[in-house]
Amino acid sequence: MQSSLSISVSPHTSLTVQRSNRNALEPLAFAPPSKPLNLRFCGLTREALGFSSLRRNSDSFRFRLSSSARVRRADKFFVSASLSDNGSPPKTFDYDLLIVGAGVGGHGAALHAVEKGLKTAIVEGDVVGGTCVNRGCVPSKALLAVSGRMRELQNDHHLRALGLQVSAAGYDRQGVADHANNLASKIRNNLTNSMKALGVDILTGFGTILGPQKVKVGSDKVVTAKDIIIATGSVPFVPKGIEVDGKTVITSDHALKLESVPDWIAIVGSGYIGLEFSDVYTALGSEVTFIEALDQLMPGFDPEIGKLAQRVLINPRKIDYHTGVFATKITPAKDGKPVTIELIDAKTKEPKDTLEVDAALIATGRAPFTHGLGLENINVATQRGFVPVDERMRVMDSNGNLVPHLYCIGDANGKMMLAHAASAQGISVVEQVTGRDHVLNHLSIPAACFTHPEISMVGLTEPQAREKAEKEGFEISIAKTSFKANTKALAENEGEGLAKLIYRPDNGEILGVHIFGLHAADLIHEASNAIALGTRIQDIKLAVHAHPTLSEVLDELFKSAKVKAHVSGPVSEPIAV
Numbered sequence: 013m014q015s016s017l018s019i020s021v022s023p024h025t026s027l028t029v030q031r032s033n034r035n036a037l038e039p040l041a042f043a044p045p046s047k048p049l050n051l052r053f054c055g056l057t058r059e060a061l062g063f064s065s066l067r068r069n070s071d072s073f074r075f076r077l078s079s080s081a082r083v084r085r086a087d088k089f090f091v092s093a094s095l096s097d098n099g100s101p102p103k104t105f106d107y108d109l110l111i112v113g114a115g116v117g118g119h120g121a122a123l124h125a126v127e128k129g130l131k132t133a134i135v136e137g138d139v140v141g142g143t144c145v146n147r148g149c150v151p152s153k154a155l156l157a158v159s160g161r162m163r164e165l166q167n168d169h170h171l172r173a174l175g176l177q178v179s180a181a182g183y184d185r186q187g188v189a190d191h192a193n194n195l196a197s198k199i200r201n202n203l204t205n206s207m208k209a210l211g212v213d214i215l216t217g218f219g220t221i222l223g224p225q226k227v228k229v230g231s232d233k234v235v236t237a238k239d240i241i242i243a244t245g246s247v248p249f250v251p252k253g254i255e256v257d258g259k260t261v262i263t264s265d266h267a268l269k270l271e272s273v274p275d276w277i278a279i280v281g282s283g284y285i286g287l288e289f290s291d292v293y294t295a296l297g298s299e300v301t302f303i304e305a306l307d308q309l310m311p312g313f314d315p316e317i318g319k320l321a322q323r324v325l326i327n328p329r330k331i332d333y334h335t336g337v338f339a340t341k342i343t344p345a346k347d348g349k350p351v352t353i354e355l356i357d358a359k360t361k362e363p364k365d366t367l368e369v370d371a372a373l374i375a376t377g378r379a380p381f382t383h384g385l386g387l388e389n390i391n392v393a394t395q396r397g398f399v400p401v402d403e404r405m406r407v408m409d410s411n412g413n414l415v416p417h418l419y420c421i422g423d424a425n426g427k428m429m430l431a432h433a434a435s436a437q438g439i440s441v442v443e444q445v446t447g448r449d450h451v452l453n454h455l456s457i458p459a460a461c462f463t464h465p466e467i468s469m470v471g472l473t474e475p476q477a478r479e480k481a482e483k484e485g486f487e488i489s490i491a492k493t494s495f496k497a498n499t500k501a502l503a504e505n506e507g508e509g510l511a512k513l514i515y516r517p518d519n520g521e522i523l524g525v526h527i528f529g530l531h532a533a534d535l536i537h538e539a540s541n542a543i544a545l546g547t548r549i550q551d552i553k554l555a556v557h558a559h560p561t562l563s564e565v566l567d568e569l570f571k572s573a574k575v576k577a578h579v580s581g582p583v584s585e586p587i588a589v
């Protein structure tokens with residue numbers, strides 16, 4: 013229904029829509045206040061126009077205008093209103109918990125919900141497993157497993173040191189691609205079967221939130237649930253001006269299929285995806301050119317670890333780079349012409365260079381996938397596409413109020429775009445809806461980059477720790493150990509590596525741990541568990557590690573820290589054996 017209504021705007025503060033004709037918008041607009049209305053102004057939602065705080069009385073609506081509101085005194089709007097039962101919360105529910113999105117976040121939440129006795133359903137609009145299983149962690153680690161072996165087999169110096177002789181190593185591109193694809197299928201089946209076996213209902217179709225505790229699945233099925241978790245994940249972010257053709261200008265979605273191994277590939281962005289793919293491509297014979305907007309490669313890592321990573325993972329390989337530049341325009345290869353990349357200086361915005369390469373991989377981050385989710389039906393406005401949540405993953409509406417019974421986990425909330433973070437957030441939400449308050453400590457969540465060797469980290473980087481220490485008035489200390497002093501690493505002829513601990517010398521609190529070296533991704537968990545459990549260095553340094561293992565790198569690290577406090581944890585009674 014559409015009607016022109018008179019509008020008065022008191023500049024910068026409020027806007028009133030006055031009913032000029034008693035029939036206008038009847039019976040929709042002046043329904044009882046318990047019936048929520050969907051109002052649109054010339055087709056736009058009030059959130060999009062910057063109107064908030066709807067107040068209704070019998071003849072008018074009143075909105076508060078935010079500072080960004082796009083409205084002037086003389087503006088005329090066609091106002092349409094719709095009213096449905098969608099807005100009122102149902103009294104009984106089909107499920108205790110409904111999860112929208114069956115990626116790793118949704119899967120983790122579903123399994124924990126069933127364990128807690130909740131009747132659970134999960135909605136998936138594409139394939140179970142989401143990004144991680146189908147287009148992320150899983151196939152990329154399959155490719156990295158190949159690149160690790162290729163590197164080793166091609167490293168004559170390393171092999172000779174071990175007394176090995178291997179004739180020339182080669183690979184079959186399709187065979188490598190099949191390995192990645194087969195692994196993704198296998199894990200996808202495992203995930204699906206684990207949910208089916210536990211009694212999670214898998215509902216196939218795109219999920220749209222219709223109103224409180226109510227979701228439409230596909231075109232017509234409506235499902236109600238006491239609690240709802242949004243777990244809709246993310247998609248590759250491609251900056252404006254970059255044309256992706258899926259063949260010569262690609263994102264990770266395409267690269268993981270390994271349809272070709274270009275002779276020369278530019279990788280735009282030197283974060284996780286860029287770095288991992290540089291490891292794969294160079295092992296398979298490509299030359300790589302990094303294009304990074306910030307002043308250094310791998311800007312997200314602790315700077316000292318970043319420098320070491322550059323010395324080992326970049327400089328000796330067939331990789332060159334341009335830092336401090338944006339790729340503003342990328343045109344795919346066509347009619348025998350190569351891919352062209354226009355670079356501008358990131359600070360001055362002046363044109364800097366034009367590159368011609370065989371292919372370009374765009375690895376400039378990920379964008380939340382929240383489009384079409386129906387958030388406007390519950391008065392939630394996304395922030396750059398991300399769903400706003402508090403520290404308990406509870407969704408907040410446009411007025412900053414919590415939306416009852418609605419949570420968002422994983423890449424869609426943008427807190428930490430990692431598979432295990434999504435899953436941990438899901439478990440945390442289930443704990444809350446089953447009556448146990450739980451706040452996930454994101455500083456205890458580890459991250460790893462699966463290059464050869466690997467990089468891993470948990471907690472703060474050194475600059476972040478220094479900033480916090482200055483603000484809060486405490487001191488920090490740094491301890492380091494080298495893989496060169498570790499027997500197992502030397503036995504493997506893999507002594508290149510460093511572990512770094514950032515801590516408080518006054519009380520032994522672990523602020524951050526960063527590792528570069530063989531199996532760094534596995535080694536980080538002793539540190540992340542210690543942070544999660546609040547274990548202090550003076551306690552953990554008494555723990556015993558098997559010899560000879562790589563885990564002794566961390567043992568040495570904790571032992572080398574100089575903490576002023578004495579043993580602070582409970583000491584268990586020795587067991588008589």
Ligand SMILES: Cc1cc2nc3c(=O)[nH]c(=O)nc-3n(C[C@H](O)[C@H](O)[C@H](O)COP(=O)(O)OP(=O)(O)OC[C@H]3O[C@@H](n4cnc5c(N)ncnc54)[C@H](O)[C@@H]3O)c2cc1C
Binds near residue numbers: 431
């Ligand atoms: C190349 C690459 C490598 C990666 N490697 C790692 C790694 O090694 N380790 C790591 O921790 N992380 C890694 N990540 C990141 C990781 O994949 C993500 O953090 C993780 O997948 C996020 O999980 P999620 O459940 O939030 O979302 P997703 O996995 O994206 O799942 C969301 C699901 O929701 C579905 N969906 C979306 N909207 C709707 C809707 N309205 N209705 C129904 N269904 C919907 C989608 O189809 C999808 O299946 C990698 C990412 C990439 C791209």
Ligand SMILES: NC(=O)c1ccc[n+]([C@@H]2O[C@H](COP(=O)([O-])OP(=O)(O)OC[C@H]3O[C@@H](n4cnc5c(N)ncnc54)[C@H](O)[C@@H]3O)[C@@H](O)[C@H]2O)c1
Binds near residue numbers: 251280281
């Ligand atoms: N091993 C893992 O855990 C793993 C692996 C892959 C991806 N991921 C996740 O996937 C997400 C996406 O990864 P990613 O590597 O795409 O993002 P990222 O945020 O890690 O890195 C993106 C990089 O691109 C640069 N950049 C952005 N726009 C640019 C432009 N126009 N020109 C040049 N440089 C530009 C940024 O400065 C940044 O260094 C990450 O958040 C990560 O958590 C994790």
